[in-house]
Amino acid sequence: MGKNERQIYVLAAPCNQGKTTTAQLLEKHFKSQGLKVACLQTMKGQYDVGTYLQNDCYHYTVPLEAAKSKKMLEQWIPQGYDRYILEVTFPYNPIGAAYVDLFDNINEVVSYEVKDNWEQFVRNAEPASVTFWDQVNDRNIQRIVTKVPSKIDSPCVDTSFNLHHSEELVFDTINPKMSLPKSDKNVIAVGTFPGEFWDIFPQLKWYGYDYLNFMQDYRKEQYDLAIIGSSLDKSLKLLYKPTEAPVVCYNPLCYRGMPTNSSKYLHVCSSVKSDISSVYQKIKGEIVGTPIGEKGCNYEAFNNQYWVPMNDMWWKGWKDPGMNILTKEGNITFCNGWVLPQYLIREGYLEV
Incomplete structure (x- = not known):
């Protein structure tokens, strides 16, 4: 390796195969050797970052624009670490395949129950694999079998959460x-908020999911910045709004609400209506912000200036057509998606 080169371990698989568990076990393994480790995720980072933060891991999201090329990827990999672990979810769809294309060596995470019919399982889980199966497998792939009853003679994670080989x-x-x-x-x-905030603001105080204690200090406004992260509780409502202190809010619903019977909110059918080869080619060849998905397609969630999935639209199927990916209302900046602080700084929404 060159002087500035570092090792990056790519873990790829559809959901529920054990990638995040494997990544955290590998992080602990490297950390036990005295190495400093960065955990990276692609589009699914917003749903796992809380787990990483609670386990005192360094967590970063690698945005979709990084999938354009190895050179672009390196612009989004933080300096200062000895090892990097990258999770790629849905490697056989056009977005996941765009990331996988950047690497020669992939560790594919396979749960014990589907290891003997893996290809069929993938084709059922990711219909786009018909198009991208050969492309993904045209590289060196090491299988990691997870949820094994007992240790086997190849890389695996057992049911007691031990990583072997x-x-x-x-x-x-x-x-x-x-x-x-x-x-x-x-x-x-x-x-839950992008882990990059921890690097930018080392004195950040995270209340976890203790909203009661957070609100006590939130009302005092004795801070320079407040971050309201996303929450799985869609019924969460905040009544207080700071009068002066700046706020970055990743949970617009806590202030805006989502009426049960309102035509303002649309239920989006989670289906693929776009030509998946076209989606892949746009990611690789078009400028960031170019629409990559057809209207009504689940890839439409990325049709914004940053190519980040809009809140809830990608996973839950809900869309507020009246709200942009970024909206400034007084001293509150609403992020209707996983907008990284790098974008907020660049666009003047966040002062450091």
Whole structure:
């Protein structure tokens, strides 16, 4: 490896195969060797970051624009770590395949119950695999079998959450380029938000999911910035709004609400209506912000200036057509999607 090159371990698989568990076990393994480890995720980061934060892991989201090329990817890989672990969800759809295309070596995470009919399982789970199966498998793939009853003679994770034969995992090398600004501002946060905020604001105080104690300090406004993260509780409502202190809110529903019987909110059918080869080619060849999905298609969730999935639209099927990906109302910036702080700083929504 070159002087600035580092090892990156890519873990890829559809949902519920054990990628996040495997990533965290691998992180602990490297950490036990005295290495500093960064855990990276693609589009699914917003649903797992809380787990990483609670386990004191360094977590970063690699946005879709990073899938354009290895050079672009390195612009989104933070400097200062010895090892990198990247989770790629849905590697056989056009978005996942765009990430996988950047690597020569992939660790495919396979649960014990489907290991003997893996190809059929993938084709059922990801219909797009008909198009991308050969492309994904045209590289060196190491299988990691998870949820095994007992240790086997290849990389695996047993039901007691032990990682075995980690030395057999395959990796690529990268030259990380991303350097985040640092600020000594007093920041408070609750819920789930991009882990990059931790790097930018080292004094950040996270209340986890304790909204009661958070609200006590939130009302005092004795902070420089408050971050209201996303929450799985869609009924959560906040009545108080700071009068001066800036707020970044990743949970617009906590202030806006979602009426049960309102035509303002549309239920989006989670289906693929776009030509998946076209989606892939747009990711690789078009400028960021170019619409990649047809109207009514689940890839429409990425049709915004940052190519980040709009809140709920990608996974839950709900869409507020009247709200943009970013909306500023007074001193509150609403993020209707997983808008990374790098974008907020660039666009002038966040001062460091």
